[in-house]
Amino acid sequence: MSDTDSEVTNAYFREAMLEQQAPPVTETGAVKWLRENLFPTWLNAIMTVVALYVIWFILSHIGPWFLNGIWDAGSLSECRAIRDETMGPDASAACFAVIADRWEQLTFGFYPRSAYWRPTLAFVIMLAGLAPVLFGSIPRGWLTFSAVSPFIIFFLLWGGSIWVPVFIAMGFVLGAVAARLLGGVNQIAAVAGAIVVPILYWAFVAIPLAEVVHDLIPIGIRAIPSSDFGGFMLSVVIGMAAIILSLPLGIVLALARASDLFLVNKLAITFIEIIRGVPLIVWLFTASLLLNYFLPPGTNFDLTLRVIIMVTLFSAAYIAEVVRGGLAAVPKGQYEGADSLGLDYWQSMRLIVLPQALKISIPGIVNTFIGLFKDTTLVVFIGLLDPLGLTNSIRASTDWNGIYWELYVFIGLMFFIACYAMGRYSMYLERKLQRENR
Amino acid sequence: MTSITDSPKGGFHPRQLIYDTRYRSLTIQVVTFVLVVVAIWQLGSNLMVNLANLGQEPNFSFLNQRAGYDIGSGFGTAVTGYTSASSHLTAAYVGILNTLLVAFMGIVLATIIGVLAGVLRLSKNWLVSRLMAVYVEGFRNVPLLLWIVLIYAVMTEATPTPRDFRVDDAGVAQAYMVFDAVAITNRGVYIPGPVWGANSGILVAIFVLSLIGAFAYRRYAKKLLFDTGRLLPLVWPAIAIAFVPVILFYFLLGRPVGLDYPELGGFNFSGGLQISNPLVALWLALSLYTGAFITEIVRAGILSVAKGQSEAAEALGMRANRTMSLIILPQAMRVIIPPLTSQYLNLTKNSSLAIAVGYADVRATLGGISLNQTGRALECMLLLGLFYLALSLVISFVMNVFDNSMKLKER
Incomplete structure (x- = not known):
């Protein structure tokens, strides 16, 4: 066969290459995509049609209402008049004028208008303080600013004498100094000093000292009580404070719960289970109704502060469970490796176990934070004016009596943006910390 | 150490x-x-x-005092026969029943929504999976309280009044009942209610027995499959055992159970069952919100089963539905159950948000009006906390038993 190949001209052989042809229309481009993704089988085609109907149903109801939205009016009846005039009485149109009219109230509550710059500046400082913590690409030196920023924010929001936050912050410095001085003597003494000295200082020295200094050098801005706080500002204050405080507390609780020490372990379990077994709303009522019973007679402190403490304890219990899962997922060899290196308990936790455990627990921790931030809306039931509480007071005015959807949509959107951003950040962090050891 | x-x-x-x-x-x-x-x-x-x-000492005797306030009609009041002359203890009991009712209904509906949406989220259909993603993100990232008040506002503001159902002279009404049986109004949802006639007890007993029979059949068929490899049909005989005797006896006993349809009389509906709008709003919001979380749990559970498992099942020649029920689901369940338990617990605790719509749950009776009337904050909050704690422990216990039955039994 091989020697005759070139001579034979067989009708069955093709001599010229075929023209290249375009693929069939069903196998390319949009048609292919539609066929594969929307109509691969009969069942899928039906589902697609149903889904299209659902989307059309929702859009046909919300779309015109949203697009016809009226932004410029002074009251609901004015809104309706404008609608009747331009679109006819049957048209559906949102009255977003209420947001244009009351957005300041929804954002700041009853905070004095002349001082709006303070929470705004505090918000910017909060973002700037968070940035170095959240993103590793920012120079580490900025972390100093992050450490200082809570005191600046406290001063800006509550006002009063500048010396109060200064002397409170001094407590941390004193603790560090005590630890440094006593560290030369004994490690245990250093730890005890770092804890006891600041507590004694805050309890007995800080505030009187601040008052004395304030009398000598009065620097300060107008004090604003937290009962004037409201709206998204209140949600962010409660949410951020509780997030920052509950993470360390939750980690300590998780370590206690995973501890070998019988008593410590049982106490941690009792605390966590009691907190988690009861709804937050019951804890909030406890904070507002009962907490005074358990304090020394005559003491009475700020409701917002009480709420922050309760929410912190609540979310710390949840974080403890998440971190416990992370601790359990660290292989036993890591614990044993740390022991075999001669590290003591805190060293092995700090250097070996917790970095791995926390990495595993990131999604859970962020979910807890998202839940916490959403739960700040519950404070409306104990009389604090969060955004949802303010909708009631807006509706109570004659101008905006009977307005619901626009306010709910606006508040929902704000919460959605914040919570969605947190969720995205957790995904980013997970990707960043992923090691190539799979 | x-x-x-x-x-x-x-x-x-x-x-x-x-x-x-x-x-x-x-x-x-x-x-x-x-x-x-x-x-x-x-x-x-x-x-x-x-x-x-304050001149007080902890004392629980207030529970036996006359409550003196009314609770709107509903499941709890119907069961206990509560009136304003009943004691605070009965009021607490009404609240507990109402909490259990909405928690139970919520858990059932949230599970259905979550499993359906979780499977659809994994669908290859682009549009459907995107739609489910929007549902999940939308509900997870907005506070539950907002959903509750929003759905409640829909139920009270955007639904027709009972008067709109009246047929006018031209034979047209402004609103119509769904299937001539369900009326959604701003005063509540009216559905047909059962009427228990004579002999209806026998029918219920037969139904319970045939349900047990159906489960016994399934167990037997499974045991036969694992012991001998013989495969009996599982689905249809079980359904037949469960329902055929009931339907048969329903007619033999002369239709002892009837349905009472709601009817428009005067300014309101009468007959049937009225489900109050607070309950509907709370129930739907809790279910949709928790359902979004369950969706993600179900999705993660199914994705956690290694691909080799379904490929091996295909290689053995198993059909798709059998692969799902015998290979994927049993393995996915092990991943799904623990987080599902905590979602059930969350839903139960979140039912205390009933306060937003005025549903008479235990927080509203024992921890609300009773507390305010007697001034016994400490005692009421303690009892309230203990109730929720006990409920949480019971749910955890039941789910742990279920989890253990699903665990990998290593031999």
Whole structure:
């Protein structure tokens, strides 16, 4: 066969290459995509049609209402008049004028208008303080600013004498100094000093000292009580404070719960289970109704502060469970490796176990934070004016009596943006910390 | 902490309490114990002093006093026959029943929504999976409280009044009932209610027996499959066993159970069952919100089953539905159940948000009106907390039993 190949001209052989042809229309481009993704089988085609109907149903109801939205009016009846005039009485149109009219109230509550710059500046400082913590690409030196920023924010929001936050912050410095001085003597003494000295200082020295200094050098801005706080500002204050405080507390609780020490372990379990077994709303009522019973007679402190403490304890219990899962997922060899290196308990936790455990627990921790931030809306039931509480007071005015959807949509959107951003950040962090050891 | 230390030579030195690992754990625990006892003692003594100043002492006898307030009609009041002359204890009982009702209904609906949406989220259909993603993100990232008040506003503001159902002279009404049986109004949702005639007890007994029979059949068929490899049909015979006798006896006994349809009379509907709008709003919001979380749990559970498992099942020639029920789901369930349990717990605890719509749950009766009327904040909150704690423990226990039955049984 091989020697005759070139001579034979067989009708069955093709001599010229075929023209290249375009693929069939069903196998390319949009048609292919539609066929594969929307109509691969009969069942899928039906589902697609149903889904299209659902989307059309929702859009046909919300779309015109949203697009016809009226932004410029002074009251609901004015809104309706404008609608009747331009679109006819049957048209559906949102009255977003209420947001244009009351957005300041929804954002700041009853905070004095002349001082709006303070929470705004505090918000910017909060973002700037968070940035170095959240993103590793920012120079580490900025972390100093992050450490200082809570005191600046406290001063800006509550006002009063500048010396109060200064002397409170001094407590941390004193603790560090005590630890440094006593560290030369004994490690245990250093730890005890770092804890006891600041507590004694805050309890007995800080505030009187601040008052004395304030009398000598009065620097300060107008004090604003937290009962004037409201709206998204209140949600962010409660949410951020509780997030920052509950993470360390939750980690300590998780370590206690995973501890070998019988008593410590049982106490941690009792605390966590009691907190988690009861709804937050019951804890909030406890904070507002009962907490005074358990304090020394005559003491009475700020409701917002009480709420922050309760929410912190609540979310710390949840974080403890998440971190416990992370601790359990660290292989036993890591614990044993740390022991075999001669590290003591805190060293092995700090250097070996917790970095791995926390990495595993990131999604859970962020979910807890998202839940916490959403739960700040519950404070409306104990009389604090969060955004949802303010909708009631807006509706109570004659101008905006009977307005619901626009306010709910606006508040929902704000919460959605914040919570969605947190969720995205957790995904980013997970990707960043992923090691190539799979 | 288990490192080996040299046994000390000579006597005991106090320094060993801190530096010797054998004694250190004891030291830490004793210090912790003392601190906790001091703290509790401090709180307790503060409490006693404060209560003495108020002239009160902890006392639960108020529970037997006349409550003196009305609770809107619903499941709890119907079961207990509560009136304003009943005691605070009965009022608490009404609240507990209402909480259990909405928690149970919510768990059922949230599970259905979550499983459906979780499977659809994994669908290859682009549009459907995107739609489910929007649902999940939309509900997860907005506070539950907002959903509750929003759905409640829809139920009360955007639904027709009973009067709109009236047919006018031209034979047209402004609103119509769904299937001529369900009326959604701003005063509540009216659905047909059952009417229990004579002999209806027998019918219920037969139904329970045939349900047990259906389960027994399934067990038998499974055992046969695992023992001998013979595969009996599973689905249709079980359904037949469960329903055929009931339907048969329903007609034999002369239709003992009827349906009472709601009818428009005067200004309102009468007959049927009225489900109050607070309950509907709370139920739907809890279910949709928790359903979004369950969706993600179901999705993660199904994705956690290694691809090799379904490929192996295909290689064995199994059909798709059997692969799902025998290979994928049993393995996915192990991943799904623990987080599902915590979602059920969350839903139950979140039912206390009933306060937003005025549904008479236990927080509203025992922790609300009873508390305000008697001024017994400490006692009421304590009982309320204990109730929720006990409920959480019961749900955890039931789900743990279920989880253990699903666990990998290693031989």
